[in-house]
Amino acid sequence: MIIDEAHDTTSEHPFKGNIDIKKLKDLVKKVGAKKIAYISMAGPVNMAGGQPFSMANLKAVHKFCKEHKIRLWFDATRAVENAYFIKVRERGYAKKSIAAILKEMVSHFEGIWVSAKKDLMVNIGGILATRDKRFFEEARNMVVVYEGLHTYGGLAGRDMEAMAIGIEEMVEYDNIRARIGQIEYFGHQLDKYNIPYVKPIGGHAIFLDAKKFLPHIPQDNFPAQTLAAEIYVDSGVRGMERGIVSAGRGRNHKTGEHNYPKLELVRLTFPRRVYTQAHIDVAAESVATVYQNRKNIKGLKMIYEPKYLRFFQGRFEKL
Numbered sequence: 001m002i003i004d005e006a007h008d009t010t011s012e013h014p015f016k017g018n019i020d021i022k023k024l025k026d027l028v029k030k031v032g033a034k035k036i037a038y039i040s041m042a043g044p045v046n047m048a049g050g051q052p053f054s055m056a057n058l059k060a061v062h063k064f065c066k067e068h069k070i071r072l073w074f075d076a077t078r079a080v081e082n083a084y085f086i087k088v089r090e091r092g093y094a095k096k097s098i099a100a101i102l103k104e105m106v107s108h109f110e111g112i113w114v115s116a117k118k119d120l121m122v123n124i125g126g127i128l129a130t131r132d133k134r135f136f137e138e139a140r141n142m143v144v145v146y147e148g149l150h151t152y153g154g155l156a157g158r159d160m161e162a163m164a165i166g167i168e169e170m171v172e173y174d175n176i177r178a179r180i181g182q183i184e185y186f187g188h189q190l191d192k193y194n195i196p197y198v199k200p201i202g203g204h205a206i207f208l209d210a211k212k213f214l215p216h217i218p219q220d221n222f223p224a225q226t227l228a229a230e231i232y233v234d235s236g237v238r239g240m241e242r243g244i245v246s247a248g249r250g251r252n253h254k255t256g257e258h259n260y261p262k263l264e265l266v267r268l269t270f271p272r273r274v275y276t277q278a279h280i281d282v283a284a285e286s287v288a289t290v291y292q293n294r295k296n297i298k299g300l301k302m303i304y305e306p307k308y309l310r311f312f313q314g315r316f317e318k319l
């Protein structure tokens, strides 16, 4: 349901993670609101290159969902990065704190789920939160069955303590500014070599545009997977394919055709508080080395394909 600008890697639209309200209305008209269990928003949007949604867009989606009695939930795993972009890009939010913006964002949702490994800066764990009392009671009861008592949900007390500190630190402006500053710095290094990547620079990663990087490799030979492998061979820097391998096949995983996504991207994601500037320079130089040698790069052949989520365990051979 994302806006069309998200499919154009060169568009500088400030909120390429926005939901297209018209597409949403058309879908609900077509299938009926009753057929939709819930709508899930995420921000910044991974598959679109780490691009945020705006508060105005969220308000419009919320209003629409309320009118049609559709539940609206939020994958808030990277919500702080999204809040940062609202602060610096959306009119009326420059003077508000990250915490205040985050609170306003979640006020529009019935519930959220969070992987604590990202914004919250801990090793493992997560949060499920909702304002729906009935759902809350049910979820709390299921936690006892599947994870542990509702007071700790399967997490160690030590990890919960770390998470509490992470929640305080994640909304500090200097923390999120420094994180997104690292991504910007990496992007500006790549600009020196005119390397094509998704613009504007996103929240948690740089997404290399493999279709532009390796235009001679057809989509059936996995351009983004090829590029990720070449960078790894050059420097040991490990990226992630977000293209035809990730898109999988149609209904039948054996006989089905590949799904052909519009974009072939390589995601270079940065863990929080791990890299120094020198690490980032090495990563940029490696991408540049591969770029200078791009004409000699051939595609890949898939030699092993697992049944589910082939982008995690598939194996490839050089052509």
Ligand SMILES: *Cc1c(COP(=O)(O)O)cnc(C)c1O
Pocket (backbone or CB within 6 Å): 042, 046, 075, 077, 078, 115, 116, 117, 118, 125, 126
């Ligand atoms: C990492 C991530 C997840 C998955 O979280 P795990 O803790 O690895 O299960 C879900 N949603 C988003 C947006 C993420 O970035």
